[in-house]
Amino acid sequence: MRYLPKSPADRKAMLQAMGARSIDDLFSPIPAEYRLERDLKVPRQMAESEIVDWFRERSRENGDAYATFLGAGAYAHYRPVIIDSLISRGEFLTAYTPYQAEISQGTLQAIFEFQTMICELTGMEVANASMYDGSTAAAEAVMMAVRLTGRRSVIMARSVHPEYREVLTTYAHHQNLPLSTTSFKENGRLNLEEFEKSITPDTACVLIQSPNFFGTIEDAAAIAEIAHKKGAMLVVSIAEAVSLGIVEPPRQADVIAMEAQSFGVPLGFGGPYCGVIATREQFVRQMPGRLAGQTTDRNGKRGFVLTLATREQHIRREKATSNICTNQALVALMVNIFMTIYGKVGLRELAKQNLAKTAYAAAQFSKHARVLFSGAPRFNEFVVQTSESPYAINSRLLGHKIVGGLPLKKFYPELGHAALWCCTELTTRSSIDTAVGLVAESERSVRSAKEEVDVQEVAR
Amino acid sequence: MKHMTRKATRHVSQNEGLIFEKSSSGKAAWKLPPLDVPEVDAAALLGSSERKDLGHLPEVSEIEIIRHFTRLSTWNYAIDLGMYPLGSCTMKYNPRVNELVVRLEGLANGHPYQPERISQGALRIIKTLSECLIEITGMDAITLQPAAGAHGELTGLLMVRAYHESKGDPRKKVLIPDSAHGTNPATAAMVGYSVENLKSNARGMVDVSALAAQMNEDVAALMLTNPNTLGVFEQEIYKIAEIMHAKGGLLYMDGANMNALVGKVRPGDFGVDVMHLNLHKTFSTPHGGGGPGSGPVAVKSKLEPFLPTPVPVTKPDGTLGFEYNRPQSVGRVRAFYGNFGMFVRALAYILANGPDGLRQTTEDAVLNANYIRKGLEGVYDLPYSTPSMHEVVFSDKLQAKKGVKTMDLAKRLIDYGFHPYTTAFPLIVPGALMIEPTESEPKEELDLFIEAMKSIAEEVEEDPQTVLGAPHSTRVSRLDETAAARKPVLRWKPGI
Numbered sequence A: 001m002r003y004l005p006k007s008p009a010d011r012k013a014m015l016q017a018m019g020a021r022s023i024d025d026l027f028s029p030i031p032a033e034y035r036l037e038r039d040l041k042v043p044r045q046m047a048e049s050e051i052v053d054w055f056r057e058r059s060r061e062n063g064d065a066y067a068t069f070l071g072a073g074a075y076a077h078y079r080p081v082i083i084d085s086l087i088s089r090g091e092f093l094t095a096y097t098p099y100q101a102e103i104s105q106g107t108l109q110a111i112f113e114f115q116t117m118i119c120e121l122t123g124m125e126v127a128n129a130s131m132y133d134g135s136t137a138a139a140e141a142v143m144m145a146v147r148l149t150g151r152r153s154v155i156m157a158r159s160v161h162p163e164y165r166e167v168l169t170t171y172a173h174h175q176n177l178p179l180s181t182t183s184f185k186e187n188g189r190l191n192l193e194e195f196e197k198s199i200t201p202d203t204a205c206v207l208i209q210s211p212n213f214f215g216t217i218e219d220a221a222a223i224a225e226i227a228h229k230k231g232a233m234l235v236v237s238i239a240e241a242v243s244l245g246i247v248e249p250p251r252q253a254d255v256i257a258m259e260a261q262s263f264g265v266p267l268g269f270g271g272p273y274c275g276v277i278a279t280r281e282q283f284v285r286q287m288p289g290r291l292a293g294q295t296t297d298r299n300g301k302r303g304f305v306l307t308l309a310t311r312e313q314h315i316r317r318e319k320a321t322s323n324i325c326t327n328q329a330l331v332a333l334m335v336n337i338f339m340t341i342y343g344k345v346g347l348r349e350l351a352k353q354n355l356a357k358t359a360y361a362a363a364q365f366s367k368h369a370r371v372l373f374s375g376a377p378r379f380n381e382f383v384v385q386t387s388e389s390p391y392a393i394n395s396r397l398l399g400h401k402i403v404g405g406l407p408l409k410k411f412y413p414e415l416g417h418a419a420l421w422c423c424t425e426l427t428t429r430s431s432i433d434t435a436v437g438l439v440a441e442s443e444r445s446v447r448s449a450k451e452e453v454d455v456q457e458v459a460r
Numbered sequence B: 001m002k003h004m005t006r007k008a009t010r011h012v013s014q015n016e017g018l019i020f021e022k023s024s025s026g027k028a029a030w031k032l033p034p035l036d037v038p039e040v041d042a043a044a045l046l047g048s049s050e051r052k053d054l055g056h057l058p059e060v061s062e063i064e065i066i067r068h069f070t071r072l073s074t075w076n077y078a079i080d081l082g083m084y085p086l087g088s089c090t091m092k093y094n095p096r097v098n099e100l101v102v103r104l105e106g107l108a109n110g111h112p113y114q115p116e117r118i119s120q121g122a123l124r125i126i127k128t129l130s131e132c133l134i135e136i137t138g139m140d141a142i143t144l145q146p147a148a149g150a151h152g153e154l155t156g157l158l159m160v161r162a163y164h165e166s167k168g169d170p171r172k173k174v175l176i177p178d179s180a181h182g183t184n185p186a187t188a189a190m191v192g193y194s195v196e197n198l199k200s201n202a203r204g205m206v207d208v209s210a211l212a213a214q215m216n217e218d219v220a221a222l223m224l225t226n227p228n229t230l231g232v233f234e235q236e237i238y239k240i241a242e243i244m245h246a247k248g249g250l251l252y253m254d255g256a257n258m259n260a261l262v263g264k265v266r267p268g269d270f271g272v273d274v275m276h277l278n279l280h281k282t283f284s285t286p287h288g289g290g291g292p293g294s295g296p297v298a299v300k301s302k303l304e305p306f307l308p309t310p311v312p313v314t315k316p317d318g319t320l321g322f323e324y325n326r327p328q329s330v331g332r333v334r335a336f337y338g339n340f341g342m343f344v345r346a347l348a349y350i351l352a353n354g355p356d357g358l359r360q361t362t363e364d365a366v367l368n369a370n371y372i373r374k375g376l377e378g379v380y381d382l383p384y385s386t387p388s389m390h391e392v393v394f395s396d397k398l399q400a401k402k403g404v405k406t407m408d409l410a411k412r413l414i415d416y417g418f419h420p421y422t423t424a425f426p427l428i429v430p431g432a433l434m435i436e437p438t439e440s441e442p443k444e445e446l447d448l449f450i451e452a453m454k455s456i457a458e459e460v461e462e463d464p465q466t467v468l469g470a471p472h473s474t475r476v477s478r479l480d481e482t483a484a485a486r487k488p489v490l491r492w493k494p495g496i
Helices: A008-017 A048-060 A081-087 A105-122 A134-149 A162-173 A192-198 A220-229 A241-245 A281-286 A313-319 A329-366 A390-398 A429-459 B042-049 B062-073 B096-102 B120-137 B149-166 B183-190 B208-214 B237-246 B255-260 B301-306 B340-376 B406-415 B443-462 B464-468 B481-486
Strands: A153-157 A179-182 A203-209 A233-238 A255-259 A275-279 A292-296 A302-306 A381-385 A418-422 B141-143 B173-177 B194-198 B219-225 B250-254 B274-276 B297-299 B311-314 B320-323 B392-395 B432-435
Touching: A008 B340, A008 B443, A048 B096, A048 B120, A048 B340, A081 A329, A081 B062, A105 A241, A105 A255, A105 A275, A105 A292, A105 A302, A105 A329, A105 B062, A134 A153, A134 A162, A134 A203, A134 A233, A134 A255, A134 A275, A134 A281, A153 A162, A153 A192, A162 A179, A179 A192, A192 A220, A203 A220, A220 A233, A233 A241, A241 A329, A275 A281, A292 B481, A313 B183, A329 A381, A329 A418, A329 A429, A329 B042, A329 B062, A390 A418, A390 A429, B096 B340, B120 B141, B120 B297, B120 B311, B120 B320, B120 B340, B141 B301, B149 B183, B149 B219, B149 B250, B149 B274, B149 B297, B149 B301, B173 B183, B183 B194, B183 B219, B194 B208, B208 B237, B219 B237, B237 B250, B250 B255, B255 B340, B297 B301, B340 B392, B340 B443, B406 B432, B406 B443, B406 B464, B443 B464
Parallel strands: A153 A179, A153 A203, A203 A233, A233 A255, B173 B194, B173 B219, B219 B250, B250 B274
Antiparallel strands: A255 A275, A292 A302, A381 A418, B141 B297, B274 B297, B311 B320, B392 B432
16 A cells, blocks of 8 residues: 555564564454454555546536536635645645644744734634634624623524525524524615514524625625614624625624635535634634634744634533634635735725626626616626526526526525526626527527417417 | 754744735736726725725735745644654645545536536545445445534534434433543534533543443433544443443444544444544545544434435436435535535545555554554553553653653654644543554654654653753744733734
8 A cells, every 4th residue: 555654574573562463463452243354345446547537537527617607605716826836835735733833833824814814804803713614604603692692592684695594503403592584675685674673682693694695785884783783793794705805894793704715715516615703802702713823932032823722622622612623724725825816906806807797797687687686786696587497598508518597496486587697707708698698598489489379369 | 862863953944924024015916817898887886885995915926925835834844744643633644646636627616506417526426435434434324514523523413413302302411431522522512412521440441330320311422432532442332332222322433533443343333323534534634734624424324314414315317416305304514515625535545545455554553553652651651551542642640750741742842853742632641642643654753753752751851951941943932822812912913
């Protein structure tokens, strides 16, 4: 086995050194009746070339070289080359959690820079080193608000990513936290009147997403005002991090739960991604997850350590703020490098290209079909309602090697034949035109079929 | 001191400030292509939602970024540099072919919501890995959705709770041995269970008669790590399972130490009902400085209805897909399907090993731990003489007499060119030195480690101050963690 650095002679010498006759002696603590006396039924040992071939085959079966209009919590942005060059360095890739600070300064300083940039982007005062992803970060942020307010009920906007809501439902269920949902208005934003009515003295927080699942930017200031007036907190989930380049962050929020996948993390069929929680300084002791902090060594030299560990499970056990241990460190490093590459100016320009592509696409679609939620600003997603099922349109679009918008029937049956379309800087005008062309064609054929029916009815 | 230069030598390393200290207006490491659609006026589109300023994000060039992160990287220890004997963490070699295959275009760029008909490759990977892990654990079904070990524990306990609820009583308590990882009690609390401690016996194992006395119809499950955190196999495991099952309880196994078992014994065969695996431990996916991980949960068939949604299935036409309609499911624990990139790496590792390689891997891991144990017995106190599997736990009892504690020994090990072992854990061993070499170490590296540990023990006798002041060869000396926690500085600000 090529990963094992021992010759048969080494193994023999080691066994001899410890006075064992054979390796079986070392496994004698396992009662004989449970020992596996056969080979595991897994594929035989493969050569490296065979492994590469096997996965190449899987890659080819997996939508290799399709253009996509899918977003919905996972966004196709360009990944600068140096991200992988840098994260492939063994000193980052094959290091453990930086508990031993003296030989982990590289990872620790990188986390400190990450926390700083997340604070700058979100307008918050502290950010942690990462959470699993946007969905679990949102659920943990809500739990944090529950601890901070001492209240138990939670309101979530129906315009939050449906799968994020499902995760929160799972987390809340066994803690017996009452959950309610507030609907959205014609313009796609949270229904403020309904929200205000649903707040009770037991409401710990409201969870919204902005830009929300439909791409609409919420009025976080107005929502915060209503929530704060009644002693509840505002938790904001941000699933499309690139929006922060040009959309004002929800500075009025008490906790922000982000998914930073857009910042240089491959789509990778859904993971690993990078969640992160940011909040105000006064709430830091209820924040879950690791934190890097600045300190000095014995000679007064600047250095970094993991800090405020008394919040964490390895110290506090069942009284910890969360059970989280392993986080998404290497993915957070990708995010960190991405933010460093684009920086203060590039991130805005990048976001602006997303805005331009989306504005063009939405305008083109609206010539032939109904683009919903046009009454409020959006970032890079929009909902198109068609006469025909979006599954049927997408199926034809696949023939052009284009994956169309996400059909919403499963999540929002009330929207009828609707799909969520997403444009990023990678979306080309020609694929937008192709998609719009197919939607136009679909609308025309539905219309002419209807006219035919009308003509027949008149004739009858 | 005398052996110090055998493994490591001091070497110039570059100084590097924070990236913000390098920033100056007008530098850039990015270039966007020209727009192929009309320009837009952000203010007109966004109104008051438009952001005008990005604060203190840096402006730097590409070469500066390369140097910045490369310099930082050289301040880290890594498996690629040498042995990383952190007990319970299984710091093994991370094969590079795994990194290549995960970056293949169709896998790296696959969108989680792309139609199933163009997702057959990813689904095949999920299915094949699931089958391999079910076979390796001897269980009946599995979910790959949890993002890490602790997340797997949460998922597993949610299923335990759903199982008991389906029988009309969710029960109140979870039993956890005093040797358990901190995540176990933290998880039980998150699922709404109260935690009851279970004392270990004189051999470091579950006290079976104490368990029998504590077990009753209020107990939902026992969370057991096997081998436990002392590296000891729970020999009476089947009796433990019987006691749990007799009163309707379930046996949860924390699979953090699965590296001691793969190919030699299967938890499903010794009475475990539900367990999680850590793909970033046993199955070689890189730790990456703290993550990402992946924590699949394998279960016996009686728990199968409660698996998180969606569940991968083979459809009548032979293609693969996801099943969402699972009325008894605990629900979702994460958006999408889990840390797919880790599935790819873990499967590549299993394929590279095959059944014979996996078994040899386990044997070598146990061989290495016992070789270290033999080499250091007598030099360091061995609080439990019970046979070791993949890791061995000493204590600092002998050295503490000179005022030198496990953390001091660990810091001194850094000067010898090694990453420290796990300190002060498990809690049942005061001043623990928890050592897990994994199978990835050649005999030469193990000999160097034993030599270093012996040399440090000698130093404690002859010159304890050297050990107490360690490390001496690192960029920074011991850092003031107390000050860091008392006045937290958690981000850079201009002018500090």
